Amino acid sequence: MTLQTQQMMKAAHIRYPGGPEVIEIKEFYTPTPDPDEVLVRIHAAGVNRPDLLQRLGKYPPPPGVTDIPGLEIAGEIVGTGEKVCALISGGGYAEYAVVPKGQYLPIPHGLTAIEAAALPEAVFTVWNNVFVRGALKPGETLLVHGGSSGIGTTAIQMAKAHGAKVIVTAGSDEKCAACLKLGANQAVNYKTQDFSKVLSGIDVVLDMVGGNYVGKNIEVLRDGGRHVSIASMGGTKAEIDIRTIMQKRLVLTGSTLRNRPVAEKTALAQGIRETVWPWIETGKVKPAIFKTFPLDQVAKAHEALEKGDHIGKIVLIP
Numbered sequence: 001m002t003l004q005t006q007q008m009m010k011a012a013h014i015r016y017p018g019g020p021e022v023i024e025i026k027e028f029y030t031p032t033p034d035p036d037e038v039l040v041r042i043h044a045a046g047v048n049r050p051d052l053l054q055r056l057g058k059y060p061p062p063p064g065v066t067d068i069p070g071l072e073i074a075g076e077i078v079g080t081g082e083k084v085c086a087l088i089s090g091g092g093y094a095e096y097a098v099v100p101k102g103q104y105l106p107i108p109h110g111l112t113a114i115e116a117a118a119l120p121e122a123v124f125t126v127w128n129n130v131f132v133r134g135a136l137k138p139g140e141t142l143l144v145h146g147g148s149s150g151i152g153t154t155a156i157q158m159a160k161a162h163g164a165k166v167i168v169t170a171g172s173d174e175k176c177a178a179c180l181k182l183g184a185n186q187a188v189n190y191k192t193q194d195f196s197k198v199l200s201g202i203d204v205v206l207d208m209v210g211g212n213y214v215g216k217n218i219e220v221l222r223d224g225g226r227h228v229s230i231a232s233m234g235g236t237k238a239e240i241d242i243r244t245i246m247q248k249r250l251v252l253t254g255s256t257l258r259n260r261p262v263a264e265k266t267a268l269a270q271g272i273r274e275t276v277w278p279w280i281e282t283g284k285v286k287p288a289i290f291k292t293f294p295l296d297q298v299a300k301a302h303e304a305l306e307k308g309d310h311i312g313k314i315v316l317i318p
């Protein structure tokens with residue numbers, strides 16, 4: 001990505017690793033798109049948990065990617081005015097960002113830019129992990145940990161639209177109720193119940209906790225079940241019984257998104273456009289927006305996500 005000297009824009013800058021107070025808004029050069037990219041004027045940008053890790057210095061941008069945080073945006077392509085939302089590897093907390101041509105999709109009919117900005121990171125992650133890697137089939141049962149998260153609220157709706165049964169875990173009765181309202185068939189408050197004691201017969205687990213959840217997930221999976229890891233908020237190490245994997249013929253898999261080549265993200269975008277966009281346009285999947293903040297209150301947005309009371313997504317407006 002090259003920069004042009006004339007035009008400036010406002011964007012977020014992480015001064016050094018630390019708390020929300022280390023993010024400031026400052027002037028940057030507006031990026032110039034390469035021939036295989038477009039420049040998007042950003043109307044809204046999603047805030048995701050990986051952004052908190054980047055701020056803490058634990059999730060640096062891939063080589064060659066701007067260190068402006070922000071993994072998803074919605075806005076209009078400069079020059080054509082086309083309204084799009086896009087998955088990006090960085091640069092979303094800004095007025096403009098460059099986007100590889102394979103990584104944007106039209107804003108679904110009927111959605112605002114704020115709603116559209118809340119889609120890419122969660123939809124790509126759920127599509128990639130639950131549908132491609134986890135191969136969830138209609139009629140099967142999906143267990144989603146962190147059901148009220150940005151990822152979780154999307155996973156519930158996409159799996160239901162696909163004709164699957166969805167069970168979630170979440171950390172409060174209020175969060176459990178919100179998940180049921182979004183279509184989950186069952187919600188377990190993990191603070192008052194051990195999910196592994198009350199659940200069984202799960203076909204696919206979408207796990208963002210790791211640690212001691214992995215062994216419990218393996219217990220509740222049925223024969224031929226798939227265990228998909230997308231994060232390890234509860235620890236990166238797990239002790240598991242290898243015999244259970246053999247006896248139940250389980251598949252343990254997982255993936256990350258940000259570091260994957262553009263060609264792989266483009267392939268995911270095509271599948272999403274064919275299958276998920278119709279669900280969104282017919283109202284079966286709707287982004288759950290918790291709160292919006294102006295870009296210059298990005299520190300407050302991070303505080304809110306860190307606090308963890310949110311249900312659904314937090315979105316910044318430049």
Ligand SMILES: NC(=O)c1ccc[n+]([C@@H]2O[C@H](COP(=O)([O-])OP(=O)(O)OC[C@H]3O[C@@H](n4cnc5c(N)ncnc54)[C@H](OP(=O)(O)O)[C@@H]3O)[C@@H](O)[C@H]2O)c1
Nearest residue numbers: 048049125146149150151170171208230231233255256257
């Ligand atoms: N691999 C990938 O491709 C990929 C892509 C995007 C995001 N992710 C990961 O997916 C996870 C969800 O992302 P998000 O943006 O949707 O985050 P988010 O909205 O902040 O959600 C995190 C959720 O996890 C729950 N949780 C369970 N155990 C937790 C723990 N030990 N510490 C903190 N929270 C815990 C929280 O609520 P309760 O505990 O109250 O239920 C909360 O709902 C993050 O870990 C993120 O890094 C992975």
